[in-house]
Amino acid sequence: MATLHHLELLVKDGARFIKQIAQQYSLSLRGTRETASAHQWVLRTGSATFLVTQPKLSALDGPNPQHPALHLQREKFAHGIDTFFDIAVRVKDVDKVLANAVSAGATILQAKTRTSDLFGLCDRAMIRSCVGNVVHTLVERENYVGDFLPGFENSVRDEVPPEKASKIRHVDHITVVCERGKVDSVLEWYERVFGFSRFFMNRTETVDDGFVLDGDIGLRLKAMEYFQCAETMLANDLREEDGLKLVIAESLAGHDAQTNQVESFIEQHDGPGVQHIGLYTDDIIATASTLRDRGVSLQVPPLMYYSHLGKLKEIALSGESLSLLRDNGILLDSEADSSGTGDGRKRYLKQIFTKPIFDKKTFFMELIERQGASGFGTGNIAALWWSVQQSLNLPVSSSL
Numbered sequence: 001m002a003t004l005h006h007l008e009l010l011v012k013d014g015a016r017f018i019k020q021i022a023q024q025y026s027l028s029l030r031g032t033r034e035t036a037s038a039h040q041w042v043l044r045t046g047s048a049t050f051l052v053t054q055p056k057l058s059a060l061d062g063p064n065p066q067h068p069a070l071h072l073q074r075e076k077f078a079h080g081i082d083t084f085f086d087i088a089v090r091v092k093d094v095d096k097v098l099a100n101a102v103s104a105g106a107t108i109l110q111a112k113t114r115t116s117d118l119f120g121l122c123d124r125a126m127i128r129s130c131v132g133n134v135v136h137t138l139v140e141r142e143n144y145v146g147d148f149l150p151g152f153e154n155s156v157r158d159e160v161p162p163e164k165a166s167k168i169r170h171v172d173h174i175t176v177v178c179e180r181g182k183v184d185s186v187l188e189w190y191e192r193v194f195g196f197s198r199f200f201m202n203r204t205e206t207v208d209d210g211f212v213l214d215g216d217i218g219l220r221l222k223a224m225e226y227f228q229c230a231e232t233m234l235a236n237d238l239r240e241e242d243g244l245k246l247v248i249a250e251s252l253a254g255h256d257a258q259t260n261q262v263e264s265f266i267e268q269h270d271g272p273g274v275q276h277i278g279l280y281t282d283d284i285i286a287t288a289s290t291l292r293d294r295g296v297s298l299q300v301p302p303l304m305y306y307s308h309l310g311k312l313k314e315i316a317l318s319g320e321s322l323s324l325l326r327d328n329g330i331l332l333d334s335e336a337d338s339s340g341t342g343d344g345r346k347r348y349l350k351q352i353f354t355k356p357i358f359d360k361k362t363f364f365m366e367l368i369e370r371q372g373a374s375g376f377g378t379g380n381i382a383a384l385w386w387s388v389q390q391s392l393n394l395p396v397s398s399s400l
């Protein structure tokens with residue numbers, strides 16, 4: 001299974017952003033770097049690692065060996081658009097992955113580059129994705145024991161005390177928005193270049209159509225993940241939670257930026273890209289409560305969600321507290337898997353979205369807790385969609 005190494009985002013004011021995000025999400029500052037082209041900060045909670053980059057204007061003029069993708073973000077930066085743009089993955093053999101990418105027709109932004117410091121050596125390269133401004137740094141670090149990457153000054157002075165931790169453990173999934181009609185070509189590109197495999201989000205999904213919510217919603221989702229049998233990306237010391245799972249979203253015909261959040265994202269973001277990241281927590285109620293107390297704005301689901309007879313039965317069978325879920329705005333769905341765990345317990349998941357975290361109404365976070373469920377539930381997706389539509393001042397379906 002491929003491992004997610006880090007996620008890089010471009011922001012206008014890095015110092016202000018990391019101060020706010022670190023306090024709210026209990027992220028520890030793990031490293032810093034200043035180059036002629038950018039200021040950078042490494043933040044982490046659990047195994048979820050974020051590289052925050054504030055570019056200097058010179059970095060946007062053209063390709064730069066230290067920042068090979070920043071020039072691609074020039075228009076975003078000029079229009080004040082903060083953006084997640086690099087889904088960096090750890091690989092076993094950079095040369096092998098690059099050779100496969102070239103044969104598959106991928107655009108190489110940076111050939112293999114070796115860097116080193118006191119903790120060893122690391123090989124890196126970069127591939128441009130087929131989606132918007134997204135790129136993928138390839139990181140081979142079998143001979144590197146440092147905390148992040150060579151060239152970064154280690155900083156653990158801001159380690160979060162255990163009693164203040166948010167219980168966020170790792171990145172569960174990443175959702176990428178693409179242009180309408182492109183979802184199949186995106187899936188095919190990742191299969192050719194990286195060896196990803198399709199997986200079904202829930203039992204209502206079909207092979208050709210994917211998971212579809214039509215009518216007023218107008219959404220199609222298809223998902224893929226990296227399996228351990230794909231040797232081109234295999235690293236030696238991976239854990240299950242480090243696997244790379246991508247969800248691709250597109251709007252359906254008849255919807256535009258005034259009615260549909262996928263189209264609204266593309267308009268606000270000035271193109272396709274990373275829409276949200278699912279952060280796994282083993283206690284979503286405690287985590288949501290902590291984030292809310294620290295000033296994080298969380299989406300409010302429709303109140304009717306908790307009054308449907310089917311949902312009430314579902315919650316009762318799970319053994320979860322209806323009042324705790326309702327009071328904290330947590331959604332529960334057991335539709336993600338059609339069977340139990342084998343020991344009589346029902347498989348289900350719990351979710352909640354934040355409101356957009358940037359000035360533009362683009363990117364947001366998701367909190368997710370899984371109790372044996374590996375997919376995504378139909379009822380939750382619809383309710384989460386409703387809450388995002390409401391926060392963006394877009395129309396909502398009266399049927400939800």
